Amino acid sequence: xxxxxVRTDQTATxxxxxxxxxxxxxxxxxxxxxxxxxxxxAAGAFLLFCLSIGVGDYPIALPRVxxxxxxRGEQVDEFVIMDLRMPRALAxxxxxxxxxxxxxxxxxxxxxxxxxxxxxxxxxxASAVAVFLVTVSGGTAAAITDSVGLSAAALAGGLGxxxxxxxxxxxxxxxxxxLVLIGISVTAMMQAITTWLLVTADIRDVxxxxxxxxxxxxxxxxxxxxxxxxxxxxxxxxxxxVAFQFKPLHFGDEIxxxxxVRYAAVRAVLLLCAVLLAGAAVSAAGPVPxxxxxxxxxxMRLGRHPTPPMAASALVGALLLIGSDLIARAVLPVSxxxxxxxxxxxxxxxxxxLVRANRA
Amino acid sequence: MVVQSITGVxxxxxxASRLAARGVTVxxxxxxxxxxxxxxxxxxxxxTIIGPNGCGKSTLLRTLARLLKPTGGKxxxxxDDIARLRTRDVAKKLGLLPQAPVAPEGLxxxxxxxxxxxxxxxxxxxxxxxxxxxxxxxxxxxxxxDLADRPVDSLSGGQRQRVWISMTLAQxxxxxxxxxxxxxxxxxxxxxxxxxxxxxxxSGCTVVMVLHDLxxxxxxSDNLVVMREGSILAQGHPRDVITAExxxxxxxxxxxxxxxxxxxRPLIVPIGxxxxxxxxxxxxx
Numbered sequence: 001x002x003x004x005x006v007r008t009d010q011t012a013t014x015x016x017x018x019x020x021x022x023x024x025x026x027x028x029x030x031x032x033x034x035x036x037x038x039x040x041x042a043a044g045a046f047l048l049f050c051l052s053i054g055v056g057d058y059p060i061a062l063p064r065v066x067x068x069x070x071x072r073g074e075q076v077d078e079f080v081i082m083d084l085r086m087p088r089a090l091a092x093x094x095x096x097x098x099x100x101x102x103x104x105x106x107x108x109x110x111x112x113x114x115x116x117x118x119x120x121x122x123x124x125x126a127s128a129v130a131v132f133l134v135t136v137s138g139g140t141a142a143a144i145t146d147s148v149g150l151s152a153a154a155l156a157g158g159l160g161x162x163x164x165x166x167x168x169x170x171x172x173x174x175x176x177x178x179l180v181l182i183g184i185s186v187t188a189m190m191q192a193i194t195t196w197l198l199v200t201a202d203i204r205d206v207x208x209x210x211x212x213x214x215x216x217x218x219x220x221x222x223x224x225x226x227x228x229x230x231x232x233x234x235x236x237x238x239x240x241x242v243a244f245q246f247k248p249l250h251f252g253d254e255i256x257x258x259x260x261v262r263y264a265a266v267r268a269v270l271l272l273c274a275v276l277l278a279g280a281a282v283s284a285a286g287p288v289p290x291x292x293x294x295x296x297x298x299x300m301r302l303g304r305h306p307t308p309p310m311a312a313s314a315l316v317g318a319l320l321l322i323g324s325d326l327i328a329r330a331v332l333p334v335s336x337x338x339x340x341x342x343x344x345x346x347x348x349x350x351x352x353x354l355v356r357a358n359r360a
Numbered sequence: 361m362v363v364q365s366i367t368g369v370x371x372x373x374x375x376a377s378r379l380a381a382r383g384v385t386v387x388x389x390x391x392x393x394x395x396x397x398x399x400x401x402x403x404x405x406x407x408t409i410i411g412p413n414g415c416g417k418s419t420l421l422r423t424l425a426r427l428l429k430p431t432g433g434k435x436x437x438x439x440d441d442i443a444r445l446r447t448r449d450v451a452k453k454l455g456l457l458p459q460a461p462v463a464p465e466g467l468x469x470x471x472x473x474x475x476x477x478x479x480x481x482x483x484x485x486x487x488x489x490x491x492x493x494x495x496x497x498x499x500x501x502x503x504x505x506d507l508a509d510r511p512v513d514s515l516s517g518g519q520r521q522r523v524w525i526s527m528t529l530a531q532x533x534x535x536x537x538x539x540x541x542x543x544x545x546x547x548x549x550x551x552x553x554x555x556x557x558x559x560x561x562x563s564g565c566t567v568v569m570v571l572h573d574l575x576x577x578x579x580x581s582d583n584l585v586v587m588r589e590g591s592i593l594a595q596g597h598p599r600d601v602i603t604a605e606x607x608x609x610x611x612x613x614x615x616x617x618x619x620x621x622x623x624x625r626p627l628i629v630p631i632g633x634x635x636x637x638x639x640x641x642x643x644x645x
Contacts, residue, residue: 016508017470017495020487029474029487111464172388244483248475250467254458257427259531260451260479306466306511 034303034312041302041315045093048322052089053081055330087220090229091284092322092338095217096291098232098281100317101239103292104299104308105274108250109267110176116293117162117278120183123287124190125161126279127213130154130286131194134209135201150212151224151283158282161186162275173253174267215288215339217325228284235273235280236314242269243310250307288339291317294346301353320346378403378535378566379424379454383433386423393419394590396433406557406567408577411587412611417570418459418539420587424568425456425537451479455528459539463512469523470508473498476530495530501563502526502556518549522556529560536560538569542576554580578602578625586610602626 019030050065060068060077067073068081099117106115117123133144133153144153165186169179194213198206245266248256256263278292295317296308303312324341332341377400387393393416401407401424409417422428424435426442435442437453455476463472476498477491499505502522507515512523521541528536541557542550554576557567571577577584578598586594586601588610594601602625607615613630620627 017492018468018474018487020489020492022487022489026484027486027488027491241483244481244486248478250464251461251472251475252458254427254456255461257447258425258451258456258458258528259475260446260448262447304466306464306471 031305034305034309037303038309038312038315041299041312041319045096045315045318045322048319048326049089049093052092052322052326053085055326056080056085087222087225088217088325089322091217091220091225092325093318094225094228094232095215095281095285095288096295096318096321097236097314098228098277098317099288099291099321100295100299100313100315101236101310102274102277102281103294103317104296104310104313105239105270105277106292107296107308108246109174109271109274110179111250111252112176112180113293113297115176115180115183117274118287118289118293119180119187120275121161121165121186121190122158122275122278123282123289124187124194125164126154126158126282127287128161128190128193128197129157130212131197131209134212135197135205154212155279155283158279159275161190162278166271166275173264174271211337212286214337215286215342216337217285217321218337220284224284228280231280232277235277239270239273239277239310242266242273246270285321286339288321288342290343290346291320294350295320297350298346298353301357376403377401378438379568380436381420381424381430381433382436384420384423384430384435385432386419386428386430392431392590394423397591399585399592399595401566401568402583403566404561404564405582406561406569406580407583407585408581409568409570409585409587410572410574410577410610411593415587416590417587419590421537421539421568421570425454426450427456427458448479451531453533454535454537455531455533457524457528457536457538457541460543461524465513466511467513468508469504469510469512469515469526470495470499472512472523473504473526473530476527477532479531494532498526498530501529501560516549517545518552521545521549521553525553525556525560534565536565536567536569538567540570540572542571542573550576574602574607574628578628579620579623598625602628 021028021030050062050069053069054060054062054065058080060080064073064077065081068077073081103116106117106120107113109115130150130153133150148156165179165183166174168186169175169182171178198209201209245261248259248261249263249267253263281288296313298320299312299316300306300308302316303309305312320342321338324345325338327345328336328338328341380400381397384397385392385395397420399420409420411417419428423430426435426445426447429443437445437450442450474487474491474495477487477495481487481491496505499508502525504519504522504526507519507523512520515523525536525538525541538557541553545553550573557569558580561567569581571580582597584594584596584598584601585592586606593610594606602617604615604617607613607617607628615631616629617626618629
């Protein structure tokens with residue numbers, strides 16, 4: 001038969017497949033472009049991290065910062081760097097990474113680029129709780145603030161709202177579009193509560209609440225940063241273990257099930273990690289807007305990858321956050337909180353990438 | 361010459377059914393769609409489930425594929441209750457292609473087909489040389505090797521369906537469940553995909569599919585399962601099953617069944633209210 005001959009010919013010429021790296025029993029897909037981009041992003045993030053430490057009233061040159069970070073610096077530098085400036089820079093790094101990964105997960109789970117922790121109610125829930133605690137004086141509110149602290153209470157508010165959205169959206173499985181719609185509705189409710197609290201509150205409390213509402217890295221202490229750091233590291237470990245099982249979910253639940261993935265469990269674990277990561281970020285820096293939405297999208301386009309790549313998303317998040325903080329402190333004439341700058345930089349950059357893709 | 365099976369073995373020589381539903385009751389929520397159904401999938405042939413809209417065709421296929429959990433009875437795969445098997449082990453034996461699957465934008469054909477290896481991979485072993493070999497074979501068997509570098513969304517509907525079938529083949533199974541593989545395809549592309557299904561059958565695959573088009577189902581299957589309201593009305597070779605009476609009973613369709621001028625199966629000529637010259641039909645009615 002003629003048809004059979006054609007097929008035999010095709011078997012003879014081996015099709016071009018994605019190459020692999022194989023060492024003993026360990027093997028991985030090798031994507032040179034994505035690996036290169038990820039490496040460059042890592043280098044860039046480290047450079048900005050060191051620059052961010054060097055810039056300030058007492059400027060320190062980059063080589064001295066790098067030496068100190070690796071434990072070979074002079075004693076004067078060590079005090080300024082490790083005690084005064086490191087917490088802020090580290091907070092930027094951790095918050096950026098956490099938001100980047102959180103956004104990559106939520107966008108992949110919902111199969112919708114709109115689904116970021118901002119949209120899914122996590123940040124707005126945290127904000128509503130924080131503003132409530134700041135503006136409502138006395139009684140239970142004061143007791144909560146005194147006992148667990150504003151950040152922890154806000155974190156709980158964010159987690160609660162995130163889980164509420166998840167359970168409201170659950171109907172024999174999770175549909176991405178439904179998740180986004182319910183997330184937007186709950187976010188709107190939380191924002192209404194926040195606005196109502198701000199309008200009715202005492203003007204001095206409003207100023208304090210506003211400062212919290214715009215994400216900021218000012219005056220971070222080691223205590224605040226280390227909590228977020230360890231949480232993020234632990235969650236990243238969980239995410240990297242589950243990430244492999246997650247790959248087929250990019251094709252939808254039925255294909256994933258057909259490929260032997262217990263998709264409901266995998267998705268629940270990852271979404272919980274995403275909510276906790278966003279919560280850790282909020283507790284360390286307040287609700288920094290837009291990073292979780294833009295970082296995975298930028299990482300996808302830079303890395304030329306059809307789905308949000310985790311490592312690259314984390315690094316873009318870190319670059320965006322540290323870079324924005326650096327610009328807010330060193331370039332702009334007035335010192336702004338980082339949250340104002342992230343949206344101002346991230347937004348246009350994503351638009352640029354989209355427009356360039358349209359023209360290509 | 362016959363294309364090698366993806367697993368390299370000719371299955372089903374013992375004649376025993378590999379996949380069967382035994383007294384299966386299944387539904388969505390409180391609504392029961394199928395009640396106490398028995399069906400066995402004969403090995404090495406193409407079985408097609410047909411029936412009117414909402415009769416439970418897809419529900420049956422999804423239950424056989426373990427996507428739906430029956431509330432009564434069980435599905436048996438190679439002698440084991442499928443509900444007791446690990447999802448991963450089911451995926452190594454049975455490939456499933458759901459209706460109208462969607463790939464992420466920009467994903468290449470080779471990456472999509474490579475995903476079919478998932479049940480055989482682990483965190484540390486994500487792309488072995490075995491995987492590469494099987495994927496190359498799956499691409500070749502479905503005739504999409506030349507498209508390996510192309511993004512899936514740039515392909516035509518028919519090519520795309522070939523690629524998805526290629527992914528299920530890469531799972532290394534010879535038992536394929538296809539839910540309406542010709543949906544949204546024009547007739548030429550539908551024929552192309554069904555010819556591919558026939559090639560796979562020739563190479564030793566057992567195929568179960570749901571089709572809407574009765575004439576395509578008749579032409580391409582060796583075993584028809586005709587359903588109505590959640591139960592099986594008739595089952596067997598199209599030559600034995602397809603009659604004007606059955607079509608009327610199953611679909612409420614008036615039709616004339618004639619010899620297929622280009623094949624050895626019956627051909628269904630539907631009779632609607634209009635555009636029919638009944639006097640040409642009269643002598644036989």
